[in-house]
Amino acid sequence: MNIQQKELLITSFALFSLFFGAGNLLLPPLLGYNAGEDWIWVTIGFMITAVVIPIFGILAHARLQGTLYDFGKKVSPTFSFIYCILIYAIAVAIPSPRTAAATHEIAVFPTFGSSPLLTSAIYFSLVLVFVLNRSKILNLIGKFLTPFIVIMLLAVICIGLFSSEYSTGLAQFETPLATGILEGYQTFDAIAAVVVGAVIIISLNFKNMAVEAYGSKRILIRKSGFIAGFGLFIIYAGLISVGAYYGSQISIDAELSNDMQRAKLLRGISIASLGEFGNTVLSVLISLACFTTAIGIIAGTADYFKGLFKDSQKVYVISAILSCVVGVVVGQLDFNSIIIVALPVLLFIYPITIVLILLNVLPEKLATPLVFRAVVITTFIFSIPDVIGFISPMEELDAFVEDIPFSNQSLGWVLPALIAFLICVLWQKRKKSQIKE
Template sequence: MNRTKEIWMSGFALFSMFFGAGNLILPPLLGFKALDQWLIVALGFAITAVVIPIMAIYAHAKLQGTLYDFGKKVSPLFSTVYCVLIYIIAIALPAPRTASVTHEMAIQPFFETPTLLTSTIYFLLVLVFVLNRSKVLSIIGKFLTPLIVLILLLIISIGIFSDASIANSGVSGAPLVDGILEGYQTFDAVGGVVVGAVLIISLNLRGHNGFEEKKELIKKSGLIAGTGLFVIYAGLIVVGALYSSYFPSDIDRTALLAGLSLETLGSIGRTFLSVLVALACFTTAVGIITGTADYFKGLFGNSQKAYITTGVIGCVIGIIVGSYNVGFIIDIALPALMFIYPITIILILLNTVPSKWASPLVFKTVVLATFIFSIPDFLKFLVNPKQLEPIVNSIPLAQHSLGWVLPALAAFILTNLFQKTSTARSDS
C-alpha cells in the first residue's frame, strides 16, 4: 500500500475510534452555555479531549508495546491493576454509552422499539467486527470515517455561515476549567491509551515490523486525527453558541444536537444525524472492545480463546448497560472519571517527556501525589460535598476538581532536582 495513503487511512481510523458518543453530544452544549466565551471553552476542551489523547498516541509510538508499558515504571503490580481498571471502565461505561446515544438519536425518533433491542443488535454487530480483528483498521479508515467527517462538516459549515448570531454573554466564571472537565466525559485520554495499542497491533498484523517506520507512521496518523478532532470540536462548540437563542435553556445534550442538525440541514438533517451517530458511536465501540480483547489475549499467553471470550463479555456488558439512557450513564461515570483520569493524564505525560526526566522514582512520586490529591475529586460524588470543604479549600485548584495538578507538578520538579543533586554528589 502507498505509504501516504496508509498514513491517512490510519489517521482516519484513529479519528473514528476516538470520535464516539461523547464527542458528538458534549461540544454543542458547551458552546450553548459558553456563548461569547466559546473560544476559551473550546481551548479547555481541547486540552483534555485532543492534546492529551494525541500525546497518548505519541507515547505509544515511543513505547510500541501495550497499555501495560505505560505504568510499568511505577511497578509491575500497579501497571497490571491500572490496566485491568482501565479496560473494565472502558467496556462498562464509554462503550455501552455509544449504544445508548445511538438509540436516543438514531433509532428512537423513527421507531418505538425498546433500548434493549437496539443495544442487543448493536453489540452483536460490534462483535462481528471484533472477531474480524485484522480488518478493523482498514474498514474503519477506508469507509466509515469519511462519511462521519462529511456529515459533520456539512452541519458545521452551514451553521457557521448562516444568519445565526450569539445573542448573549456567557456567565461562567471559569470557562477554561469548564472545557477541561467536560473533556473528561469524552473518555478520550482513556481512549488514547486503549486505541493506541489497537493501532500498534493492527500495524504489526499488516507487516510493519520496523520500530522507526512504525514510530513515524503513528506520529503522523496521530497528527491527522488530532487536527480533525480539534476542527470538529471547535466547530460544534461555535455552532452551539450561534444557535443558543433557538432552544430552551434547559435543553439536554442529545436534544440540542438533534435540533442543530434540523436547523442546519433541514428535515433531512435528522436522517443525516442518525447515520452520523450510528457510524461514530459504532467505530468507537469496536475500538474499545477490540483493545480490551487484545490486552486480555496478551495477558493469557497470546490466547485466541481469551480474545474471543473477552470480546463476548464486553459485548454482553454493552448490551446490558447500553439499555440505560445517556444521562444516567454520564452521571454514574463521573466518580470513575475523577478517579482514573488524573492518573491516566500523568502516565501519558510522563511517557512522552524525555526518559532522563522520567525515571522510575519520578513515576512513583508523581503518580502517588496525583492519586492522593485527586481523592477529594471523586469522593465528592460519593459523600456530602460539605464534609470535604475544609480539605478542598486548603488545596489550590481543588475547587475546580483539579487539586492534583500542582502537587503532581511539584513532585515532578522536586524529584528530578533530588536525583540531579544525588548524581552530582556521587560523581564528586
C-alpha cells in the same frame, strides 16, 4: 498515492474514528450553547483534555509500541496490572455502552420506537462481528466509515456557521476554562488514547500492513496522531462554536435532562443546517461515530486479555463476547445516567491516566521510576477529595482542601503532581552531581 501515504491516511482516519464517539458528538454543542460569549475559553479548556492529552497518549504509544501495561510498569508491575484491569473494566462498562445508549436515543428510538434492549442487542451483535474480524478493522474503518463521518460533520458545521446570525447567549459558567477541561473528561479521549492506541499498533503488526520496523511504525503512528488530533480540534471547535452561535435561535427547555438537551440542540442544528434531511444525517452520523468507537474499545480489551494468556485466540473471542454482553446490559440505561455514573470514576482514574501519558512522553532521564512513583502517588492522593466531594460532600473535607489551588474546579491534583515531579527531578540531578564529584 504511494503505499506509505496510503497507510498514513488510513491509519489517521481509523484513529480519528476510534476516538470520535457518542460523547464527542453530543457534548460540544451544549457546552458551547451554555458557554455563550465565553465559548472560546471553554474551547481551549476542552481541547486540553479532549485533544492535547489524547494525542500525547498516541505519541507515548508510538514510543512504547507495546500494550497499556507498559504505561504504568515504571511505577510497579502490580500497579500496572491493576491499572490495566481498571481501565478496561471502565471502558467496557461506561464508554462502550454509552455509544449504544446515544445511538438508541437519537438515531433509533425517534424513528422506530423500539426498546433499548433490542437496540443494544443488535448494536453489539454487529460490533462483535467487526471485532472478531480483527485484521480488517483498520482498513474498514479508515477507508470507508471515517471519511463519511468527517464529510457529514463538516457539512453540518460549515452550513450551520454560515447560516447562523452570529449571536451568542449569555455565559453560564463562572470558570469557563476549568469547565471546558472537566467537560473534556467526559469524552473519555485520554482513556481512549491508551486503549485504541494499542489497537492501532496491533493492527499495524498484521501482515496486510507493510509497516514492520520499529522506526517506521513510530513515524507512522506519530504522524497519524497529529493528523487525527488536528481533525478532532477542527470538529470540536466547530461543534462548540455552532452551539454557541445557535444559542439565540434554538429554544431548549431547561427542565429537560442534559441528554435530551444535547439531543434536541444537535437535532436543531442539523435541521437548521440541512433541512429535514438533517434528521437522517444526524441519525446516520451518531450511529457510525458510536459504532466505530465501540469497536475500538472492545477490540482493545480483547487484545489485552489475549496477551495475558499467551496470545490465545479463544481468550480474545471470550473477552469480546463478554464485553458485548456487558454493553447490552448497561446500554439499556439512558445516556445521561451513564454520564452521572461515570463522573466519580473519571475524577479518580483520569488524573492518573493524564500523568502516565505525560510521563511516558518525557525523556527517560527525566521520567525515571522514582518520578513515576512520586507523581502517580501524589496524583492519587490529591484526587481522592474530588471523588469524595462529588459522591458525598463534607464540610470538614472542604475546609481541608480549600487552600489547594484549583481544588474548587476538581483539579486540586495538578499543582501537587507538578511539585512532586520537580522535587524528584531536582533531587536526582543533585544526586548525580554529587556522584560525579
